[in-house]
Amino acid sequence: GKLKANPANPRVLRDDKFLRLRKSIEGFPDMLRKRPIVAVTDADGKYMVLGGNMRLRACQDLKLKKVPVILADEWTEEQRREFIIKDNVGFGEWDWDALANEWDADKLTEWGLDLPKQGGDPFDDEGVVAKDQFGVIVMCADEAEQEHVFTRLSSEGLNCKVVVT
Template identity: 45%
Template sequence: MQTQLVKVKDLKNNSGQIEGLPKNPRILKDDKFIKLKKSLQDDPEMLQLREVIAYDNNGELVVICGNMRLRALKELGVKEVPTKILPKETSVDKLRAYTIKDNVAFGEHSWDDLANEWDAEKLEEWGLDLPGFDVNNETEHKDLSGDLKETFEVIISCNDETHQEQVYNKMIADGFNVRVLTL
């Protein structure tokens, strides 16, 4: 399969027009769609690295992978997009698989690495969801160091519940502040 430049107006979003292939199930909320458009404006060369994939359905080029990019490109007024056209003999089962697999992220992020080695605002700008972190949150941080006091603890592992009860009773009898934990 060769990549070729195809006029955006000649590409059709997958609306279910291929028999056996449901419409594209992918949606983007407004904020994500805005980020996608900005990404395409900032780094248009990414389209060469991850081109749109289409299927020739009786003369109509239906996008299998890249429906949201196509929508964004249309809104941005882009005239041509790098496209790979799947062979005519591509089965509907393969088209279905490509439709879903194109949007599945198999890997996971190392949140520690992201937090320590990457700029959170850039990550958000690039479209990465950062769970539990709001880069726009300008909340004042309260110094809690004065509220801390040193504690010294000993953890004793017991063989069973009976042993735990015996150790607990002995420690209480000896005047220690004891908490029982069962993990």
């Protein structure tokens, strides 16, 4: 069709998460109407996705004929780039106690939420067993370089933490 993925999309969705997204859309396709794909008209007249590249891929995999789209042609190139990042940034944190007390863990997992592993030391409030961690510290010249390196490595699926020494 006229809709195409953004070749410069900085987000990656690993196979297991993609399968969960696909299953989520398959089980609740009406959700797409409430959270449509955001795109812009490209030079070739096609609609290039700014937000929703993985949803588009899942919809194509499911062979959906129509996918809701909102065009953002009025945005500047800078606004488009800003949106791509802001659309994928998770500002909030989960309240694990509220989730544990008010939500079904199987449903949360089915919907794509990665729950922390339970079990281990009964005296540990978090239910998480301490284990060795192995890592590499990359020294950066400044905060901007640190952010760039963190974003790049995270987009490759690596588990990264930002530290200041």
